[in-house]
Amino acid sequence: MNPGELICYILAGVVVISALVVVLTANLVRSVFLFFVTLFALAGLYVFSLADFVAVTQVIVYVGGVLVLMLFAFMLSNKELLNSLRQPAAAKLSMLTNIPAGIVAAGVFTVLAISTKGLQLAAPSGMSLFPAGMLNAGDNTIHLLGVRLMTNYLLPFELASVFLLMALIGAAHLARKGKEST
Amino acid sequence: MLACGAAVIPLLGAIATYTFSKRNRGSGIAIAGSVLTFVLSALVFYTTWDHTAIHRQISWFTIGDLTFTAGVLLNNLSVLMLFLISGISLLVHIYSAAYMKLDPRLPVYWTCLGLFCFSMMALVVADSLLLIYLFWELVGFSSYLLIGFWNTRQAAVLANKKAFIINRIGDIGFLAGIMVLFSQYHTLDLVTLFSDHGLVASSPRIGGVWVGATGQLSQAWLTIAGAVFFFGAMAKSAQFPLHTWLPDAMEGPTPVSSLIHAATMVAAGVFLLVRVFPLFDQTVLLLIASIGTFTAFMAATIALAQHDIKKILAWSTISQLGYMIAAIGMGSPESAMFHLATHAFFKCLLFLSAGAVIHELQHHYAKSGDTTDPQDIRNMGGLRKKMPVTFIVMTIAALALAGFPGTSGFLSKDAVLVSAFGWGAAEQNVFSVIPYLLFVTSLLTAFYVARLIFKVFFGPAGQEELHEAPAPMRWPMIVLALCCLFPLFSVNPVSFESAWIMAGFYLNAVEAGAYHTYVPVLVSLGGTAAVFFAWFCYGRNRSGNIFTDKGMLYRFALNGWYFDKLYLAVFVKPVVLLSRILFGFDKKVVDGLVNAVGSLGLSLSAVSRWTDRYLVDAAVNGLGSISKTIGNFTRNFQNGRVQYYLLATVAGVLLFFMFTYFL
Amino acid sequence: MIPLEHYLLISAALFCIGLYAVFTRRNAIQVLIGIEFMINAAVINFVAFSKYDKAKLGGQVFALFAIVLAAAGVAVALAIILNVYKYYKTIDPGKIDELRD
């Protein structure tokens, strides 16, 4: 196991553990900041999966956008909301009610893990599995992505931009303290 | 069509005055309307009088296979009435414009007056008993409005109520008559019924059975029909049992009294009787003659004792109406109509003159703050010098009323009296007294009218600032005074046969007899004597020495023979008592019964409620609670919590995958 | 060289953690975080598989789309949560179980 793989597994561990803590902790603000750690570690995982542009996008969008937005939403809202975010220590009863959810989540994980175990990458008959070969560490993914975005995926790209505009307008409309807020 | 126009214009005028009364308060419109009406009526009169009757009608409505018609019948009778009414109403309109000038509700007055003229004219030109009945009611209603015009006065309100109620009583008679005729002939058309060869004239009475065109009835029904028609006319024309409303109706404005209660409305009864004259059999005619005569005599005696100037004239009107009714009863409707025409003029003039006097005195008293009754003749005197025109015209009218030669009253009264004596000669029994009674009445008439004149215009002058009435009041009086003289009616001042109105109704010729000569002479002489007697009593200011205020007879007359009190005791109080008894009966017995039924129902429903609650409801509630329990149980699956839903969904998917992988 | 299965396992773990958060959290924002975990689990899979697709690079492209659209979704969701808080005075999705105004 070379240092790169080691770092990768460490990052994977950080992802899983920090995600668990995010879900289980009672202090919401800390959980949101921990969410940042999870996302950062995930970005590292993407890098190790040779998706450096996705990783940087992950950081710039999630860390610079989503996370800041969440924190900002908390802090902009009033004191009661801030208090309500500090959840009381989970009561035993609530832990009791969480057990079915835990069982179901664990069951889903089991199913997914088992289905992963027997995974075989198989090409359809008459076609090779990797026609263009696998991605290498030295490839300029930005170049490839740029070409693909402007050729094969131009329509999804434009749709996504329109969708973003809609979301922007919608969020701005919902969030403003308009007189006509019903 | 002109007649229709003439009849409808007052209605339009009424509506117009009511609508456009802002400027000059409607007087202009009202007077213009009545001028137009008069012109149209005169045209109609000119084209129709002594020509063949005009009868136009349209189909009105149909019940079953009976078609009711509505239309206009113009014969001598109706055009004469039309002309008379429009002429007098024109003069009264002009007079009113001055008399009512200061009244705040003048537009309403014009409206009511217009409505009245319309209904009266429509009444006389209508060709069907049903239409006549309609307008008859309308006349009653508009007179109700006019009598109670000064509706803030208690007396006026009581008077118009009284007039209305008594007219209602008479209307029942009219309606009953219409019903009898309709059931007998199945038509109400005047021409079909009452023309010379109409249904009534051609219905034979054979052996106590009245044979009509479509059926037959007992002859008693014929008598009843006539009697009830007369009963209707009785109320309208203020005859003996139903006469009490007319004196009270003097509470209305004087021009109204003049128009309604002297010249037109009360003439409606006479008009009706003339219209249905062929219907009357001997019994009814005798009844009519008796009632008319009695009314004439009674009213004259009452008029002797009155103090109120308008009351005197009112009783006098009743008396003169009695003459007319009696003339009809004695089979001489033409003289009744003649007297109606002449009486309309001089009685109208008398009222207008009285109105002028009252008007001036009222102004005088109002100015000096005096509360003296301006209508009481005891407070008057010496007005001859202050109001010469009024004095002259009123004297002419009074002479006409008294029946002095040279006046129209002489002609018509003679016509009535001569026919009465002619009729009386044929009668054998107690009814032969009727002509003599009428004659005595004539003398009484001369006496009371002379009393009125002497009291008002002679004697010491009381009030200094009095002067003549204004021109719009004066001129109609002068015109009417001219109409009270003989030339308008006859070229011969002493022969009523030469009067054109008499000539216009050749119903049956008056037999010329000895009466024809001496009756007029006797009337004139007796009248003169009565006037002198009156001068002796009142003119020389020696009143009271013969007719003291304490005399029983005097009080009897003053109170109108105590008819009002009698009616109060005989009709009103028993009715009130009866209604009290009935009320008590209603309260105790009827209500008690109803309440008993109600409480029975309550107890029954209590039983059913118990059943409902503990048997039916229990079953329903049981079902309900079962479903509620089930619902409560299943509700947990539908609690609105998205997370539970999602958990359940994922658990389901998970189970599915479990099955696919492990089973 | 990390085998594909390991990426998929990490992805599955992250997905289940997100699922658990969505099931149990009494706070809409934590539920939102759970949803983001699930989206990121999908992104891991996209990225991991895209290593084998040099020609089209579909996995990375759609990972980009997923990330960007998730961000947009978060923006709208946060706006909704703030409005919900304004009316219900709570952001517990378990207590917001009424459809009426």
Next chain:
Amino acid sequence: MNFYLTYLLVATLLFAFTAIFALVALYAERKVSAFIQDRLGPMETGKFGLLQPFADILKMLHKEFIIPSAADKVLFTLAPIIIYVAVYMGFATLPWAPGVVPVSLNLGVFYIFAILSVETVGILMAGWGSNNKYALLGSMRSVAQIVSYEIPAGVSVIAAVMISQSLDLQEVSAEQGILAAHPIKFLGIWTVNHTGGILAWNIFQAPHLIVAFVIYFIASLAECNRAPFDIPEAESELVAGFHVEYSGIRFAFFFLAEYSMMFLVSMIAALLFLGGWNTPLPNIGPARLADWTTGTAWGICWIVMKAIILVGTQIWIRWTLPRLRVDQLMNLCWKILTPVAFACMLISGIWRLAVM
């Protein structure tokens, strides 16, 4: 293992550079402010007060760590580190000279912007962790300002990147001088591949980039929370903003982060618009000034000089201009800078297609 050791060495060098630069900038700031305000500034410690920054740093190192009792201790402690590390990591892809770059990353600019956005998380952490309303308000203002001004800054950077056709800052620098691999034209008309010098800089290759450069410079001031965009730490309103509760070495980290950030954004500006490590001197006929002044040492010299001139401008602006109000700040960002930056980006595209 050498591979990792080299990286470690480079990282240490960079840290040392930022620390030393912070000291120098601290001294320069004091002296410049004194000069602008017509006074002497620090004079006691050493000749001309040259030892003043060291005295300051000593004072800070000796100060007590104060953690407010109501503060969230973990967040409070982590915040300055995260802020500094975010800025520090931004240096990783900056080229200093031809061939001299810590990490040659083909998405360099993108990476820098991503890593700088982490700084906002640190600021929020500091604000929230202090449990102080001034700190919270300051951090929120700061974050709002940074997030807003990232848009015009990013868009104007994209305008430059579109001209250079690369996100790799090394390549961007190379394309602005005599080492360019592609034909480059002065104002789009005169090929200057062999002339180089100031004529080959991006702002002269495509003159609209002068506008983009100004926008970027203004936005970078805001991102550094420098005057006139210093309302997040406005002393008169918020005491000191998000770092009001900090003291000692933690406060020194904020200080370090701020001056490092100043240098970082200035260096990015120099790299993207002002020719990077290229010499401003062109080849004029036989005087091959550009050829002579291009090289590793020259490169480091030029880039540091350019960055320091820009930092000096920042300091100069700070002591010259008054502070903006919040609404003026936002109006400037969203109504002026962002549209103009978009226009520059559009012109860049057209320029790229039509002229170059």
